[in-house]
Amino acid sequence: MKIKDRIALQFTLIVASILIVFSALVYSTSANYRRDEYFERLRDKARTTCRFLIEVKEIDMNLLKIIDRNTITAMIDEKVLIFDQNNKMIYSSLDDKPVSYNVELLERVREEKEIRVRDGENELLGLLYEEGEFPIVVLASAYDEFGLSKLNNLRNTIGWALLAGIALTVGLSVYFAGNSLKPIADINMEVSSITAQNLETRLHEGNRKDEIAQLAINFNQMLQRLSLAFEQQRSFVSHASHELRTPIAALKSEVQLGEQYAAGKPELQEIFQNLSLDTERLIQITNNLLLLARSFESLNKITTAVIRIEDLLFEAKEELESRSHDYHILIDYESFPQDESSTLVDGNKELIKVLFSNLMDNACKYSEDKAVRVLVSTDRSFCTIRVIDKGIGIDTQDIPLIFNPFYRAENAAGYLGFGIGLSICQRIVEAHRGTLTVESQKGTGSTFIVKMPNKSVQT
């Protein structure tokens, strides 16, 4: 779960729990208050009836019933029952409605002096009245319609307010969590776009005051150190291989000179031939190292021009075929481009030619028929080049590794190579904001797919 969602959820849970606890507290306090108040009224009613019955001698039962029914404070569904010490009912305020009571209830009243129970929907108060000649038990029961309806109202109001409060909390917490973590999301986006080719990019440092700004500042300082170290390493490789070229070129011409002197001396001739081969390998390695160092440069550091992909493919094909006469390179359109500009890319001519040359060279080198088919296709954003061979193929577990510098898979045993061609290719493609992928099956062949953003996308 994202931190943003976790904060929003935690905040919602905390606020919702507080709201629920407070609502429950308000409701239960109100419910208790209503109950106490109502039983107070029932007690008053019970005591008044007893007083009338016992103390006002002139009053008879019927008059008392009439008074009972017509007092202003009469309660809904009100019943008052009075029992003597033998549990004999000596007064009932009701004529028609049956009254349910039992001896245990009366005994309980005598024991506890006052009890409060529910009687169906009604509230029932049992009271022991001891102010007369003998103790009598009064049962007063009524329905608190007004109080209960107020309580019901309160419950509805609290329920809706609670729902609205929780909904509001969810909305606000999502908004505020998103808002407060936005700078981190922004940093995340910026960081994910930083690669070896654009180490000079710097993160936005915001107000330079809060913790997130401090993080961006520290990250920028780290990028600065990294880019310096990277630049030093790149320039070392570049200078070293450049410096090596002159003595190696001199070595090569001296070996060639030596070969002339060795004419007629077979042992010396063999030594010079080996020397010549090794020198050639040295030249290739230093050239590749130089290219590797150059391929780390970002697109805005290398000189670029608008290039037609097919032209470079044909140039690479010619160079390769003139160097290795047994290579068969076929270049074709997979789908004919609808627009002439869709095969135009903005890039470095020399590097892109190295890219195609390496891929075609590998395809021919690792196939028995020394043949490769190159298919060009385009869409609105990309120009796609598929380099297809029917060669030895690559093991599935080797596929992610072959782009590492100096990695040679087992299938390459017995073939000449240094293991840096593909890593150079990948860096060249990345420097041009493209992608290089491979689909391959051992024993069947490989397809290397280059996708380069076409000119219309780059501008």
Ligand code: ADP
């Ligand atoms: P190398 O000089 O060894 O060809 P690369 O960097 O060009 O170095 O390739 C790395 C490895 O990828 C090779 O050693 C080989 O194992 C594998 N490879 C590259 N291209 C192909 C291909 N077309 N068919 C089969 N294997 C390939």
